[in-house]
Amino acid sequence: MNEIVEAESARSGKTPIKGHTLEELTELIHGLGEKPFRAKQIYNGLYANRYESWDEFTTIGKDLKNKLEEKFSLSPLKVAKHLKSVDGTQKFTFESVSGSGKEFESVWIPSGDGGRKTICISSQVGCTLNCRFCATAKLPYQGNLKAGEIIDQVLQVERIVGDKATNIVFMGMGEPMHNYFNVMRAAKLLHDSDAVGLGAKRITISTSGVVNGIRRFIENREPYNLAISLNHPDPNGRKEIMDIEEKFSLPELLDAAVDYTKAMKRRITFEYVMIPGVNMSPEDAKKLVKIARRMDCKINVIPLNTEFFGWRRPTREEVDEFLRLLEPAGVPILNRRSPGKDINGACGMLAAKS
Numbered sequence: 001m002n003e004i005v006e007a008e009s010a011r012s013g014k015t016p017i018k019g020h021t022l023e024e025l026t027e028l029i030h031g032l033g034e035k036p037f038r039a040k041q042i043y044n045g046l047y048a049n050r051y052e053s054w055d056e057f058t059t060i061g062k063d064l065k066n067k068l069e070e071k072f073s074l075s076p077l078k079v080a081k082h083l084k085s086v087d088g089t090q091k092f093t094f095e096s097v098s099g100s101g102k103e104f105e106s107v108w109i110p111s112g113d114g115g116r117k118t119i120c121i122s123s124q125v126g127c128t129l130n131c132r133f134c135a136t137a138k139l140p141y142q143g144n145l146k147a148g149e150i151i152d153q154v155l156q157v158e159r160i161v162g163d164k165a166t167n168i169v170f171m172g173m174g175e176p177m178h179n180y181f182n183v184m185r186a187a188k189l190l191h192d193s194d195a196v197g198l199g200a201k202r203i204t205i206s207t208s209g210v211v212n213g214i215r216r217f218i219e220n221r222e223p224y225n226l227a228i229s230l231n232h233p234d235p236n237g238r239k240e241i242m243d244i245e246e247k248f249s250l251p252e253l254l255d256a257a258v259d260y261t262k263a264m265k266r267r268i269t270f271e272y273v274m275i276p277g278v279n280m281s282p283e284d285a286k287k288l289v290k291i292a293r294r295m296d297c298k299i300n301v302i303p304l305n306t307e308f309f310g311w312r313r314p315t316r317e318e319v320d321e322f323l324r325l326l327e328p329a330g331v332p333i334l335n336r337r338s339p340g341k342d343i344n345g346a347c348g349m350l351a352a353k354s
């Protein structure tokens with residue numbers, strides 16, 4: 001394990017420009033008395049060319065550059081901490097240059113199948129949900145991230161590792177559906193071909209089961225993948241480990257999931273944290289099979305990473321047995337290896353202290 005602390009100067013007092021849409025930049029440029037096409041140049045420079053200083057915007061004249069430099073900083077984030085795992089995973093702790101002191105984490109996961117390189121990003125500082133198995137839940141909740149702070153996690157991580165991600169997952173700290181506006185705005189900037197330009201199918205939004213958020217997602221026909229952290233196939237059992245079950249019950253959640261697959265003609269992903277003695281019995285497997293058969297889905301099972309309340313990780317034999325019991329579902333099942341455990345970068349381990 002190797003720790004690098006990046007010292008980046010906080011350009012305080014200026015507004016970070018990242019996170020603005022093309023329409024907003026156009027308005028902003030108009031306000032400075034400049035022609036609209038300048039907005040497109042800035043937009044491309046920020047998200048496609050990823051310029052790090054105003055000097056790099058060579059198509060923009062000196063006068064405008066000076067005006068921009070006076071008012072706006074380029075990056076809203078600085079790196080507070082950077083850890084590298086023995087397995088190649090890297091965890092970044094970011095904080096806002098505005099000096100709020102709030103910290104949140106992103107994870108670079110380079111080792112996926114078929115050359116997949118994933119960045120796992122945060123949508124909130126802490127989380128209001130109280131999932132019993134998740135380390136983020138133990139932190140005080142400190143608010144939503146802005147769109148610029150969300151997208152800049154991707155740009156900063158890619159800059160530092162010197163490589164580009166093939167996939168982005170909103171599976172870091174926070175509940176994306178509780179920060180819908182900023183998350184979808186950042187996703188759009190990641191997707192837009194004039195900005196970061198990632199295919200919509202390479203962007204996954206994960207929710208603990210915020211049904212009104214899923215309904216909004218369907219209504220707006222958001223083109224991204226949707227993942228649901230199911231984690232238990234029975235409402236009573238689910239209530240024991242996830243408070244969200246009190247607000248949106250499992251039957252309601254599964255109806256929304258079916259509607260998503262039908263309306264969007266897309267496969268949905270269920271995530272399932274495996275906890276021996278909690279959600280891995282033959283009875284649980286049977287119920288999960290029944291759920292999976294209702295819709296076009298795949299299941300990602302994740303062995304528990306942290307150990308709370310005396311819960312433990314399942315053994316290889318327990319996982320194999322559970323997977324065998326799930327076979328009748330006839331859907332793809334992936335055992336997520338969850339890399340980065342030595343740097344607390346694996347699923348459910350993100351807990352930057354503020």
Ligand code: SAH
Binds near residue numbers: 306
């Ligand atoms: N709030 C959203 C986004 C976070 S995704 C959501 O719940 O979907 C984080 C994923 O890691 C979720 O699927 C969650 O169930 C899983 N997870 C949380 N704690 C974990 C742990 N201790 N071990 C393994 N997976 C965990």
